[in-house]
Amino acid sequence: MSNRVDIKLQGDKELIAFLERIGQIGEQYLAQGAVDGGKLLEHHMESDAPGPFIASGISKQGPGFVEVVIGPDKEHWYYVFTEFGASPHEMPDPKRRGLKVLHGPDGEKYSVWLKHPGMIAAPFIRPTLDTKQTAAYEAVAAPIRRAIEQEAARQPK
Numbered sequence: 001m002s003n004r005v006d007i008k009l010q011g012d013k014e015l016i017a018f019l020e021r022i023g024q025i026g027e028q029y030l031a032q033g034a035v036d037g038g039k040l041l042e043h044h045m046e047s048d049a050p051g052p053f054i055a056s057g058i059s060k061q062g063p064g065f066v067e068v069v070i071g072p073d074k075e076h077w078y079y080v081f082t083e084f085g086a087s088p089h090e091m092p093d094p095k096r097r098g099l100k101v102l103h104g105p106d107g108e109k110y111s112v113w114l115k116h117p118g119m120i121a122a123p124f125i126r127p128t129l130d131t132k133q134t135a136a137y138e139a140v141a142a143p144i145r146r147a148i149e150q151e152a153a154r155q156p157k
Contacts, residue, residue: 018155025147031058031066033140038068040139044132045070048124050082071125085121090114 038056046054053076060067072079093114 018151021151022148025151026144027064029143029147030064030140031061032143034058034066034068036143037136037140038070041070041128041132041136045124045128048128050079050122050124051076053079079124081119083121083123083125086116086118088118089116091116 035056035058042054042056046052049072053073054071055073056068056070058066059069090113
């Protein structure tokens with residue numbers, strides 16, 4: 001009695017070719033899906049942001065990965081203070097036109113330091129990620145899934 005099992009596999013070359021095509025399709029549609037997911041998050045962030053200047057786009061791309069950055073555009077970098085808040089602090093007055101501290105015979109004098117009262121955080125990025133993460137994943141997967149299903153439908157049964 002032998003412990004050997006013989007299996008004859010037919011269509012193995014076709015199966016391998018199909019799986020390779022599926023991999024290429026996934027790679028081809030990954031960037032589109034990532035952009036779609038980024039746009040979905042961008043839209044929802046913008047509704048809670050302090051203004052309409054939220055942007056998304058591909059920052060890095062390589063074999064098997066796409067990195068999308070979503071957040072305030074470069075001109076609105078200060079939205080970070082809305083997201084995280086700021087503690088009270090002093091800062092130099094670059095124009096030397098801060099608070100008037102003295103008005104006398106020598107003219108007006110101004111402070112060279114401004115006292116910022118700080119601000120409470122009003123996050124708009126993290127809550128969007130927490131509530132829309134699944135929808136974003138689905139948006140990334142949708143074009144890949146459609147393309148794979150179309151390729152599978154073309155295969156002989």
